[in-house]
Amino acid sequence: xxxxxxxxxxxxxxxxxxxxxxxxxxxxxxxxxxxxxxxxxxxxxxxxxxxxxxxxxxxxxxxxxxxxxxxxxxxxxxxxxxxxxxxxxxxxxxxxxxxxxxxxxxxxxxxxxxxxxxxxxxxxxxxxxxxxxxxxxxxxxxxxxxxxxxxxxxxxxxxxxxxxxxxxxxxxxxxxxxxxxxxxxxxxxxxxxxxxxxxxxxxxxxxxxxxxxxxxxxxxxxxxxxxxxxxxxxxxxxxxxxxxxxxxxxxxxxxxxxxxxxxxxxxxxxxxxxxxxxxxxxxxxxxxxxxxxxxxxxxxxxxxxxxxxxxxxxxxxxxxxxxxxxxxxxxxxxxxxxxxxxxxxxxxxxxxxxxxxxxxxxxxxx
Ligand code: PEP
Ligand code: MN
Numbered sequence: 001x002x003x004x005x006x007x008x009x010x011x012x013x014x015x016x017x018x019x020x021x022x023x024x025x026x027x028x029x030x031x032x033x034x035x036x037x038x039x040x041x042x043x044x045x046x047x048x049x050x051x052x053x054x055x056x057x058x059x060x061x062x063x064x065x066x067x068x069x070x071x072x073x074x075x076x077x078x079x080x081x082x083x084x085x086x087x088x089x090x091x092x093x094x095x096x097x098x099x100x101x102x103x104x105x106x107x108x109x110x111x112x113x114x115x116x117x118x119x120x121x122x123x124x125x126x127x128x129x130x131x132x133x134x135x136x137x138x139x140x141x142x143x144x145x146x147x148x149x150x151x152x153x154x155x156x157x158x159x160x161x162x163x164x165x166x167x168x169x170x171x172x173x174x175x176x177x178x179x180x181x182x183x184x185x186x187x188x189x190x191x192x193x194x195x196x197x198x199x200x201x202x203x204x205x206x207x208x209x210x211x212x213x214x215x216x217x218x219x220x221x222x223x224x225x226x227x228x229x230x231x232x233x234x235x236x237x238x239x240x241x242x243x244x245x246x247x248x249x250x251x252x253x254x255x256x257x258x259x260x261x262x263x264x265x266x267x268x269x270x271x272x273x274x275x276x277x278x279x280x281x282x283x284x285x286x287x288x289x290x291x292x293x294x295x296x297x298x299x300x301x302x303x304x305x306x307x308x309x310x311x312x313x314x315x316x317x318x319x320x321x322x323x324x325x326x327x328x329x330x331x332x333x334x335x336x337x338x339x340x341x342x343x344x345x346x347x348x349x350x351x352x353x354x355x356x357x358x359x360x361x362x363x364x365x366x
C-alpha cells in the first residue's frame with residue numbers, strides 16, 4: 001500500500017503516518033516525489049484492519065491510500081459518501097440515508113415530466129432522472145428529445161427542489177448534459193467506452209456509472225478507475241442487471257456483483273431494479289432485495305401513464321406504485337440500520353409554467 005500525502009504535507013506529518021503503520025505492525029519508507037511525499041509500506045505485514053485504515057484516512061495530511069498490487073487503486077482507496085453539489089446544498093450519496101432517483105425513462109413532454117417529478121418528490125427522491133439522449137437498441141425507436149430535453153428536465157426538477165441525473169451517450173453530449181444536470185449518467189451500453197469516460201471525467205460533475213450488462217465487476221471497476229483517474233469529483237456505481245439465460249426478466253439483477261463491488265471499494269453503489277426487471281411487478285421485490293444486499297439507493301423509472309410512455313413503459317411504475325415503493329423502503333430502513341429519505345419541503349410553486357409540449361405518442365419498442 002502507498003499512503004499518498006497531500007501536496008504541501010510536511011515531514012512531521014509523514015512521520016505521523018509512519019508511526020500509525022508501525023503501530024499496525026508494518027514497516028514503511030518515505031518516498032519523495034516531484035510534487036509531494038508518500039509513505040510506502042514495505043515487506044510482509046498482516047492485512048490492515050478497518051480501524052487502522054480509518055485512522056490513516058482521517059489524518060489531515062493523507063490524500064488517499066493506494067494499494068500497490070491493486071489494478072484500480074483509486075477505486076479501491078475511495079472512502080465515504082459522494083457529495084453531489086446542488087443549489088439546495090449537497091446530497092450525500094452513500095451516507096446512512098438511502099438516495100432515491102426517480103423519473104421517466106425518457107424526457108417526453110412537460111406535463112408528463114411534471115407528473116413524474118411530483119410523485120418522485122413525494123416519495124422522497126432527491127434526483128429526477130430522465131434521458132434526453134436515449135441509447136435505444138433499435139434505430140427506429142424514440143431516441144429522446146436530445147438538447148431540447150435538458151432545459152425541460154432542469155426547469156421541472158428546479159420547480160420540485162430536485163437534482164437531475166441524465167445520461168450522456170456521446171462525448172459531444174457530455175458538456176451539454178453537465179451544463180444542466182448535477183449528476184452525469186454513463187449507461188450500460190457505453191460503460192467501457194474509454195474516450196467517453198475520459199470526457200465525462202473532465203466535465204467537473206460526479207458520475208453515475210451503470211454496469212454494462214456484459215461486464216464483469218472488475219471491468220466495471222476499471223471503468224470507474226478511468227473516471228477517478230481522469231479527475232471526476234465522485235463516482236456512484238449502479239448495478240442494473242446483467243445478461244443471463246433467463247428470458248423471464250429483462251436482465252438478471254446481480255446482487256452478488258453489487259455486494260462484491262461494495263466489498264472492493266468504498267464508492268457508493270446503487271441499484272436499478274427497473275432495467276433489470278423489465279416488468280413493473282418485479283421492480284419493488286428487486287428494489288427491496290438490492291437494499292437488503294447493501295445498496296446505497298435506487299434509480300427507478302416511473303411514468304404518469306406507463307401505457308403512453310415512449311420508452312420502457314412496461315417497467316415504469318405508476319404514481320401509486322411509487323408511493324407503495326416509498327412505503328416499502330421506509331419499512332425496510334430500520335431493519336437494515338439505514339434511513340429512508342423523507343420528502344423535502346418544496347420551496348417553489350411546484351407548478352412550472354406549461355410552455356410548448358411535444359406531442360404524445362404511443363409506446364415504442366425498447
Ligand atoms: C437508463 O437508465 O435510461 C438506461 C438506458 O439504462 P441502462 O444504461 O442501464 O440500460
Ligand atoms: Mn429505460
